[in-house]
Amino acid sequence: MAASCSVMCCKEECDSDKAVIVRFSNGSVQNAEKLDLTMYKSVDVKNPRKKTRRTVVAESQRLSYVGQNFGTGALKCNSLCNYYVGVLNKQTRQMELHSAQIFNMQPVIPGENAVIDDKDTTQTYREKVDALIEAFGTNKQKKALNSRRLNKVDSNVLQQVVMKAANTVIDKKGLDALHQEIAETEAHGDYGLHIPPCNADADTPENVYPLDEILTPVDFSALEEAGSKMASLSTEELQKMKEGKGLLCVAKHLENLPSDDEARKKIACCAFYLSLLLKLSTQKSINRKFGMEEGCPRIVQNKLSRTFTVETFNNGRVQNMVSASMRIKLASYCLVLLLHMGDMTADLTLLHRDIGMSEARIIEVAKSLGLTMPKPRRGKNLEPSLQDEHKQVSLILPLVKYNLFGERQKRKKMN
Structure with missing residues (x-):
């Protein structure tokens, strides 16, 4: 008769103590012992949004794989579900449950990111901020960025439209009527x-x-x-x-x-x-x-x-x-x-x-x-009434034309 086992839940663990589950996007690993796995964590521990960022690197003889829990390549299942890994202690016959997170490992081809785009060196401050929002911004910031890009109008096109409308008005009314x-x-x-x-x-x-x-x-x-x-x-x-x-x-x-x-x-x-x-x-x-x-x-x-x-x-x-x-x-x-x-x-x-x-x-x-x-009426001797x-x-014809700006009081200059 097989010996019975018991399940023991561990205490709440921090993000650094979570178990790691890796999956490869381009296939399955036949021999996992030949992989050299390394985990890197963010050094900015004071920032609550960056202190939980982790990067897992797996190196083999042919390719290197990288997986992250942040950015565009991160899996959304980590925020939607809780994953656990069971570890069986053969001596005590107890299985401990540890919280885990999944990393999607993607191959890194050497030299793919070596070419630097000339546009990066000529980016304005606004474009750099937009790039940061697109990579690390919240959903609200990303929606605002997309809305601003959709409403952006080319200055040259706008100038042509304004000139066309102005010419149409001038041809229709004439310069004398516009001046009047x-x-x-x-x-x-x-x-x-x-x-x-x-x-x-x-x-x-x-x-x-x-x-x-x-x-x-x-x-x-x-x-x-x-x-x-x-x-x-x-x-x-x-x-x-x-x-x-x-x-x-x-x-x-x-x-x-x-x-x-x-x-x-x-x-x-x-x-x-x-x-x-x-x-x-x-x-x-x-x-x-x-x-x-x-x-x-x-x-x-x-x-x-x-x-x-x-x-x-x-x-x-x-x-x-x-x-x-x-x-x-x-x-x-x-x-x-x-x-x-x-x-x-x-x-x-x-x-x-x-x-x-x-x-x-x-x-x-x-x-x-x-x-x-x-x-x-002016005078000190006037009656209160x-x-x-x-x-x-x-309203008396002809209408009176006032110089609204000339009648405004000016500040007195100090002697």
């Missing part, structure tokens, strides 16, 4: 791209910034129900609106609604749309429920999202963000809307309080629109 557009943009300063559509050659102030470009007839018809509800607000409700934050401009115009039905309906719809713009200026992002509590129609909600937000991607989702440039655009549209509601006159002080923007920034927006601003007087702006 550049002059108009420079006259409006940094805010020129965010003002409503402008017709500087209009005969009447109402047609300089047409109301139809802000609220189309379709928008007015969609806002009739919400505007009628806002026009029917009681005095107590208007007082609550004034005591709240951000609707002083709206409450002021609702308190002075005209008696004519058409004009009353127009001001009420504009007041409701103005309340949405002021509320949007205080938001960082909006969703599909924005304005639903106030009764905003879906067509107007889509218009707000399309005109005054920027689409960004966050955690795989599309978000409509209200950026800093969009806040300037909101301020300019609110100011033009107030002009149409107030006979081409608007209160800048109330607007800067409602929209949460500094008074200096609102003044810059008014200057970019070419509005006329009265000169401030005159010192706290609200700043009013008006």
Whole structure:
């Protein structure tokens, strides 16, 4: 009867004490005793990613074989599975289990890696870092590297495309029209791209910034129900609106609604749309429920999202963000809307309080629109009511062209 054996599990072993199992990629070894096996370990023991690196070298009379547990030639099974080797002690009849790792041995042909590529000597710092990431980087770094390489555009190709597009625009519009557009943009300063559509050659102030470009007839018809509800607000409700934050401009115009039905309906719809713009200026992002509590129609909600937000991607989702440039655009549209509601006159002080923007920034927006601003009264003997007087702006033809950069205060030089 054969003697019984028992199995004994060893304690947890470090990586240096693991048993080694080698496999050859180009065949099987007939006589393993003729192989000279040597293991090398990384000398950088302080680096947690490098201290576990091992290299096994097997030399025979014909070829040399090399296997590593890191790099592109390493086997992924070592990280997916745990391997064990059983060692039988014939005297005690006990089998000890030791953890092991597998090395894939590949033949090394002499002289294969002796040729040095001339590109290695002319590599830039960026290319060297990319090579290191490709060899030793994490999965996240490798994904970022592949994404950057896919999005890389050849500078020569980009230059040709830009030149072709520029020539097309020049042939279509002409140099005179382009120079005129550049002059108009420079006259409006940094805010020129965010003002409503402008017709500087209009005969009447109402047609300089047409109301139809802000609220189309379709928008007015969609806002009739919400505007009628806002026009029917009681005095107590208007007082609550004034005591709240951000609707002083709206409450002021609702308190002075005209008696004519058409004009009353127009001001009420504009007041409701103005309340949405002021509320949007205080938001960082909006969703599909924005304005639903106030009764905003879906067509107007889509218009707000399309005109005054920027689409960004966050955690795989599309978000409509209200950026800093969009806040300037909101301020300019609110100011033009107030002009149409107030006979081409608007209160800048109330607007800067409602929209949460500094008074200096609102003044810059008014200057970019070419509005006329009265000169401030100066004097120590002025009454408090005159010192706290609200700043009013008006749209008077021709539009005023301000030198935005020349009027900025310069630092005083020290004597």
